[in-house]
Each structure stands twice: as C-alpha cells, then as structure tokens.
Amino acid sequence: MRNSTRSNVDPFIVMDVMEAARKAEDAGRHIIHMEVGQPSTGAPLGARRALANALEDNALGYTVALGLPALRQRIAQLYGEWYNVDLNPNRVIVTPGSSGAFLLGFTALFDSGDRVGIGAPGYPSYRQILSALGLTPVDIQTAAENRLQPVAADLEGLDLAGLMVASPANPTGTMLDHAAMGGLIDAAKAQNASFISDEIYHGLEYEAKAVTALELTDECYVINSFSKFFSMTGWRVGWMVVPDDHVRVIERIAQNMFICAPHASQLAALAALDCQDEMRENLAVYARNRELMLQGLPKAGFTKIAPPDGAFYVYADVSDLTKDSRAFAAEILESAGVAVTPGLDFDPVRGTTTLRFSYARSTADIEEGLQRLQQFMLTRRPTV
Numbered sequence: 001m002r003n004s005t006r007s008n009v010d011p012f013i014v015m016d017v018m019e020a021a022r023k024a025e026d027a028g029r030h031i032i033h034m035e036v037g038q039p040s041t042g043a044p045l046g047a048r049r050a051l052a053n054a055l056e057d058n059a060l061g062y063t064v065a066l067g068l069p070a071l072r073q074r075i076a077q078l079y080g081e082w083y084n085v086d087l088n089p090n091r092v093i094v095t096p097g098s099s100g101a102f103l104l105g106f107t108a109l110f111d112s113g114d115r116v117g118i119g120a121p122g123y124p125s126y127r128q129i130l131s132a133l134g135l136t137p138v139d140i141q142t143a144a145e146n147r148l149q150p151v152a153a154d155l156e157g158l159d160l161a162g163l164m165v166a167s168p169a170n171p172t173g174t175m176l177d178h179a180a181m182g183g184l185i186d187a188a189k190a191q192n193a194s195f196i197s198d199e200i201y202h203g204l205e206y207e208a209k210a211v212t213a214l215e216l217t218d219e220c221y222v223i224n225s226f227s228k229f230f231s232m233t234g235w236r237v238g239w240m241v242v243p244d245d246h247v248r249v250i251e252r253i254a255q256n257m258f259i260c261a262p263h264a265s266q267l268a269a270l271a272a273l274d275c276q277d278e279m280r281e282n283l284a285v286y287a288r289n290r291e292l293m294l295q296g297l298p299k300a301g302f303t304k305i306a307p308p309d310g311a312f313y314v315y316a317d318v319s320d321l322t323k324d325s326r327a328f329a330a331e332i333l334e335s336a337g338v339a340v341t342p343g344l345d346f347d348p349v350r351g352t353t354t355l356r357f358s359y360a361r362s363t364a365d366i367e368e369g370l371q372r373l374q375q376f377m378l379t380r381r382p383t384v
Helices: 015-024 046-058 069-083 098-111 124-132 176-190 245-259 261-272 277-298 325-337 363-379
Strands: 092-095 115-120 136-141 163-165 194-198 221-225 238-241 304-306 311-316 356-359
Touching: 015 325, 046 261, 069 092, 069 238, 092 098, 092 245, 098 124, 098 194, 098 221, 098 238, 098 245, 124 136, 163 176, 176 194, 176 245, 221 325, 277 304, 277 311, 277 363, 325 356, 325 363
Parallel strands: 115 136, 115 163, 163 194, 194 221
Antiparallel strands: 092 238, 221 238, 304 311, 311 356
C-alpha cells in the first residue's frame, strides 16, 4: 500500500533517546533523565480531586467543539490575572493539547505550499506538522547575539504566509520582550503574514514575566497548554486564542477533526486554574535546578550556553567537543547514565553541534546528573 509524500516526516529524536534510556533502565541501570521536556510532578491535587468527583456523577461525553464554556471563561480570566489583558472568552478555544491547536491553526490559516517561518533552533514538531499538512516550513537561523530568537531583520526577503514564534522557547528557554515581540509582529504584518505565538511555557519564568502577543495585538493566534506550568502533559488539553472572526472557522475544523478535547481533561483543567500556588512550588524547584545547571554545566565543560529566561531547558553549543551530537548523546547515556537530547531535533543545520539539557526533574536528580556529567567529561577523550 502506498504512502503519501506528506507522511515523510522526520522522527522526533528525543523519543528515540527516551526509548534508549528505558531499555537501559530495563537492564538494571539508574538513568538520570535530562532529555524529557515534561515536569516530573503530576497534575495538581485540586485537578485530580475534581475529576474523581466528576467520575461519580458525570457521564463525561462529548462537549461542544470549542470547549466547556466555564473553562473558556476561566482561561480568559487568566489573561487578566497574568497580563492585565481583558479577553473575550468567546475567542478562547479548548484543544486536544497544544499539538491539536497547531493542527487547527495551520489548517485555518494556510493553503498548501504556503511558507511559514519558524525559528531555528525551535520545537521540531512545528516543522513536521507543517510538512505533513503540505506546507513549507522555513527555518530562520537565529543568532547567538539575539539569544537564539528571531528578530525582525531576519524576515527580510523570506516571502512568508505566516510566522511562528515561541517565548519562552524550546530548546533555549530564551524569551522575547515587548520590543522584540512587537518588532516581529510588525515585520510579519508588513509581509501580510499571519502571526502565531506559542506560549506553552508561560508561567515558567525566573526573572521577568513572559510577554503574551495579546498585549500587543488582537490580530494573532496564541497557543498554550496545561502541559508545562500546570504539569498535565498526559492529559492532552490546551487552548488557543484567535481573532473574533476566526472563531467559527476554527470551530468547523475542530468539529470534524477532533469533535472536542477530552471531557475529563477539561474538567481537571478547570480546577487546575485555581491551583496556581501549588504550581509555583514546582516553579521554585525549577528555579533551584536552573541555578545548579548554570553553575554545574560549565564545570563539566559545557561553557557555551544560552542562559534560559524560562521553561526548564539549557541549550549548549558543543562544537568544541563534537561534530556529531547524536553520537555524543549516546556516549553520554552509555558512559554516564545521563539522557540528553541531541540538537538535531531542533536545528537540522547546526544541531550536529548542540545539546539540550532539561532540568524538569527533582533537584536530587539534577545534582546527581551534574556530578555524573562532570566525572564523564574528566575522563572522556576529545573527538574534535
């Protein structure tokens, strides 16, 4: 049976690393996980209790495609609490994770062959989803002096139908301030390109609050999720905010693609929004872990890093240590028992000489992982 050309997408390499780590653990080894981009904590207690109660007296059937009205209202309220943005809840659409939002957004905004700009390094699934939809991802090679974020000048001559940005970004954790975000919005508008802001790591910031695109314009798509700050990765519930005149467009596509986001997850998400004190306790752990990483990675020889403003990643240039990040990551896993992610996932051009380290696990794990990395690097023979 034939396959479509659209299905020829690259693998998500971090998943291969996770599988190699699992096999090592099955063989009896203790692996420190610095590869995985998910919190080590579970969903907030209030969310779990709300769902347990609902299971007793709620059939949990289909919801309307746009999501539970109470959840949409509470998400809109969040924008007032976090950013002082007065958001009409009618513009909020609940989705099956942020991945569902990407599918809906890309389908609503673009036609086959359209060119959509994405920063490199960047979340690999942007590229793969765009390709699977018959769109053309355009990697924007970001510069270290711009903290590996795109800037307005990078868009010159690209002839884009859309621009996707992420702040805090995966894999770097760097953020766009108001001026940088505004410059990109204006540059996209000058090309008549749709602007999409991935804000999945909002809430996970350390020294300054992340900027939402909605502070600057209503003519954008904003995508977020309960996966990261609210620690609900496996629940598969996210949301998007779109202009008023795009709501019905998204609704029609959502009705046919997904029917709705999982009802159970929506109920848990509604309760999670009132559990932010618990989530900030998790943030305090990440903040401590971040300090340890910024101190410990250079001691291990990983000195070329982009200091993260948010999320829970450190992205390192290891060009002085290897020209093959995938082989280097495999060597670290085998010799040190630490799983890290090769940069090839995030940047097909320069990713052969970069690694991503996640510090989403417990502080004890981060301390142990750094000790292992330091010991490994003391005995490793250079390969470049």
